[in-house]
Amino acid sequence: MPIIECREVCKNFGEKKALDHVSLSIPEGKIFGLLGPNGAGKTTLIRIINRITIPSSGEVLFGDRPITQKDVEKIGYMPEERGLYRKMKVGEQALYLAQLKGMGRADAQKALKEWFVRFGIQDWWNKKVEELSKGMAQKLQFITTVVHRPSLMILDEPFSGFDPVNADIVRQEILRLRDEGATVILSTHNMESVEELCDNIALINKSRLVVTGGLEDIRRRYGNDNIELVYTDAEGRHTEVLPRESDGRATLAAYMEKGVQINSYRELMPRMNDIFIKLVTGEDRI
Amino acid sequence: MNFRTINLVIGREYSTRVKKKSFLILTFVVPVLFAVLCFLPSYLMLHTKEKTQQVAVIDNSGIVMPWLESGESAVYTDFSGSEADSVKASLATLGMDVLVVISPLDSAASVSVQTFSNKPAGVDFADALKSKVNKAVEDYRIRSYDIAGLDKILKDVKADIKVQEFTLGEDGRETVSESGIYMIVSMIFGMIIYMFIALFGGMVLSSVIEEKSSKVIEVIVSSVKAIDLMFGKIIGIALVALTQFLLWIILTMVLLVGANAAFGLSDMVKSADTAQMMQMAAPGMDAGVDLETLAQEGPDELSVVLTTIANIPWGKMLIAFLVFFILGYLLYASMFAAIGSAVENEADSSQLQLPATIPLVIGFFIAFIAMRNPYSAVVWWGSIIPFTSPIVMLARIPYGVPGWEIVLSAVLLLLTFMLIAWASAKIYKAGILVFGQKSTWKDLWKWLKQK
Numbered sequence: 001m002p003i004i005e006c007r008e009v010c011k012n013f014g015e016k017k018a019l020d021h022v023s024l025s026i027p028e029g030k031i032f033g034l035l036g037p038n039g040a041g042k043t044t045l046i047r048i049i050n051r052i053t054i055p056s057s058g059e060v061l062f063g064d065r066p067i068t069q070k071d072v073e074k075i076g077y078m079p080e081e082r083g084l085y086r087k088m089k090v091g092e093q094a095l096y097l098a099q100l101k102g103m104g105r106a107d108a109q110k111a112l113k114e115w116f117v118r119f120g121i122q123d124w125w126n127k128k129v130e131e132l133s134k135g136m137a138q139k140l141q142f143i144t145t146v147v148h149r150p151s152l153m154i155l156d157e158p159f160s161g162f163d164p165v166n167a168d169i170v171r172q173e174i175l176r177l178r179d180e181g182a183t184v185i186l187s188t189h190n191m192e193s194v195e196e197l198c199d200n201i202a203l204i205n206k207s208r209l210v211v212t213g214g215l216e217d218i219r220r221r222y223g224n225d226n227i228e229l230v231y232t233d234a235e236g237r238h239t240e241v242l243p244r245e246s247d248g249r250a251t252l253a254a255y256m257e258k259g260v261q262i263n264s265y266r267e268l269m270p271r272m273n274d275i276f277i278k279l280v281t282g283e284d285r286i
Numbered sequence: 287m288n289f290r291t292i293n294l295v296i297g298r299e300y301s302t303r304v305k306k307k308s309f310l311i312l313t314f315v316v317p318v319l320f321a322v323l324c325f326l327p328s329y330l331m332l333h334t335k336e337k338t339q340q341v342a343v344i345d346n347s348g349i350v351m352p353w354l355e356s357g358e359s360a361v362y363t364d365f366s367g368s369e370a371d372s373v374k375a376s377l378a379t380l381g382m383d384v385l386v387v388i389s390p391l392d393s394a395a396s397v398s399v400q401t402f403s404n405k406p407a408g409v410d411f412a413d414a415l416k417s418k419v420n421k422a423v424e425d426y427r428i429r430s431y432d433i434a435g436l437d438k439i440l441k442d443v444k445a446d447i448k449v450q451e452f453t454l455g456e457d458g459r460e461t462v463s464e465s466g467i468y469m470i471v472s473m474i475f476g477m478i479i480y481m482f483i484a485l486f487g488g489m490v491l492s493s494v495i496e497e498k499s500s501k502v503i504e505v506i507v508s509s510v511k512a513i514d515l516m517f518g519k520i521i522g523i524a525l526v527a528l529t530q531f532l533l534w535i536i537l538t539m540v541l542l543v544g545a546n547a548a549f550g551l552s553d554m555v556k557s558a559d560t561a562q563m564m565q566m567a568a569p570g571m572d573a574g575v576d577l578e579t580l581a582q583e584g585p586d587e588l589s590v591v592l593t594t595i596a597n598i599p600w601g602k603m604l605i606a607f608l609v610f611f612i613l614g615y616l617l618y619a620s621m622f623a624a625i626g627s628a629v630e631n632e633a634d635s636s637q638l639q640l641p642a643t644i645p646l647v648i649g650f651f652i653a654f655i656a657m658r659n660p661y662s663a664v665v666w667w668g669s670i671i672p673f674t675s676p677i678v679m680l681a682r683i684p685y686g687v688p689g690w691e692i693v694l695s696a697v698l699l700l701l702t703f704m705l706i707a708w709a710s711a712k713i714y715k716a717g718i719l720v721f722g723q724k725s726t727w728k729d730l731w732k733w734l735k736q737k
């Protein structure tokens with residue numbers, strides 16, 4: 001069953017249409033990639049799911065019923081524009097945000113201490129936020145997003161601002177939370193992390209939904225499934241990309257007759273990057 | 287409305303502000319300043335009186351010296367016949383503070399007076415000297431008419447007129463009053479409420495801007511409804527204001543009581559409580575109320591001042607202060623919240639702020655008019671029309687305002703607040719999520735109309 005279902009969601013800002021009849025469903029317990037170029041309407045859709053903005057028409061279901069303000073306590077949101085109260089102490093700040101999400105003070109304190117230890121920032125509890133380095137502040141932001149054990153996490157560009165080591169820690173945490181049953185909406189321009197993490201995706205362009213579905217399905221549907229042939233002859237190694245329609249047996253036979261050594265012959269999975277560009281610009285680079 | 291989250295917002299706004307150093311400093315500095323302002327003039331007046339000036343007089347006219355009666359403030363010693371220059375040169379060694387040289391009588395039967403001193407002798411001294419010399423010259427002139435029985439005539443014509451002010455109460459009772467006191471009380475209350483609204487309304491503005499500029503706003507509104515956040519903020523800061531006000535009252539009272547004990551001023555107020563007792567006290571030895579007028583106008587005045595102060599409707603004033611401060615603050619705070627939602631840093635806010643600060647400043651100016659001219663039409667309308675009414679009404683109340691006018695003004699203010707709060711909430715909700723543009727009043731209008 002989907003945890004979130006958007007039905008014909010529209011949002012207008014004056015004359016401007018930010019979302020135009022977007023319908024999609026986000027399956028529970030999976031990582032869902034929300035893709036699209038800048039200004040496509042991703043942030044508006046995220047804000048509607050979060051109930052920060054109200055759709056002009058259409059509805060959002062949480063589970064099997066329309067989403068309510070109470071449900072936002074089950075959502076953890078990390079916006080792309082990160083921010084914390086700079087003058088507040090780290091611990092106070094984290095407690096405040098956790099309590100806003102419905103946690104009791106004592107519970108929040110206990111859970112936060114555990115997360116602080118896990119991320120190695122336990123010594124910073126009484127420091128002011130403005131004293132934190134950017135990476136530390138990012139960690140704190142991530143902790144405050146997940147500390148109340150949300151069943152849905154909405155992460156907008158979660159890896160930006162992290163060094164590779166910390167980005168990997170966050171990646172592992174996302175996977176761990178998914179394995180514990182949480183659903184993740186991942187909005188990112190980083191197609192590698194989409195390929196690596198996402199089970200399902202939706203692509204939005206110019207306020208409209210372009211495609212949604214399982215990652216593998218989409219790759220298969222929009223990729224051309226080309227074939228890559230690697231061989232070695234007297235001049236060295238060569239890589240050749242062949243259309244799928246080509247007759248494999250005949251091609252291989254032809255090459256072998258030339259007396260070259262075949263290194264590999266395999267189906268090429270289309271890269272999400274190329275699918276993205278193809279769907280957004282109409283240019284076929286696959 | 288989710289009261290749990292509103293309470294959390296209120297708690298954060300309150301505790302972060304109350305824990306700030308600036309809050310503590312303000313809390314302690316203002317009462318000290320206030321106490322100093324209350325006491326310094328009385329203290330100085332009392333203590334400077336004790337210093338008696340030693341005055342050397344060279345009277346070349348021969349008529350002035352008998353009129354220079356030594357008193358507490360000055361002792362006059364006759365140096366007539368001495369050389370002015372030699373006295374000047376040895377003023378200090380003679381134990382004198384001031385040398386007064388009076389010229390011989392001229393053809394118009396007048397004299398000129400010069401004073402010489404190492405330190406300025408002071409305005410009070412000069413005034414006292416002037417009036418004494420005037421009397422001497424007037425006496426000399428009138429005697430030159432050779433009128434028989436002059437002394438008796440002079441005694442008979444001497445007049446000492448006082449104007450007594452009465453305020454006609456609604457019950458027809460007449461009460462003694464003193465306009466100056468009303469003016470001071472009116473001014474103090476008008477100023478305080480203006481300062482409070484500007485100070486704490488401004489705090490709401492910077493709090494909204496801070497959330498936007500630090501980008502924390504989007505995280506917060508994903509947990510709290512924007513409207514709850516706005517009102518939580520406004521209420522939290524209102525509580526800070528009330529806390530501060532309460533602490534100021536308590537600390538000021540502690541300081542005043544302490545200062546009273548130290549300088550014994552209240553004893554004098556008590557002893558001066560009745561006009562009778564006051565007549566025994568020397569002029570100038572009076573309570574810390576309105577010393578100058580008292581000293582000059584005679585003993586009966588103090589009881590008038592005290593009656594006036596007692597007759598100011600204090601209970602009404604305090605309740606009105608709280609009601610009008612809270613309503614006025616709420617009105618301006620919600621406007622400031624809407625304005626703050628449109629800007630990302632404080633520097634950009636000044637232009638948008640103008641339409642909100644102008645009525646506040648106008649209110650302040652009308653309050654100034656009210657102080658001197660409490661019954662003018664401008665003042666009446668200023669105290670009824672919301673935006674200016676919190677300040678102007680407070681300035682009017684010491685002079686007495688019918689109950690229905692206060693209620694009308696408060697109700698209008700409340701209704702305006704509700705209207706403005708509704709509009710501000712709409713603007714705020716849209717504005718806090720708009721980044722990367724310099725918003726204008728046109729944008730605010732657009733957000734207001736947005737569904």
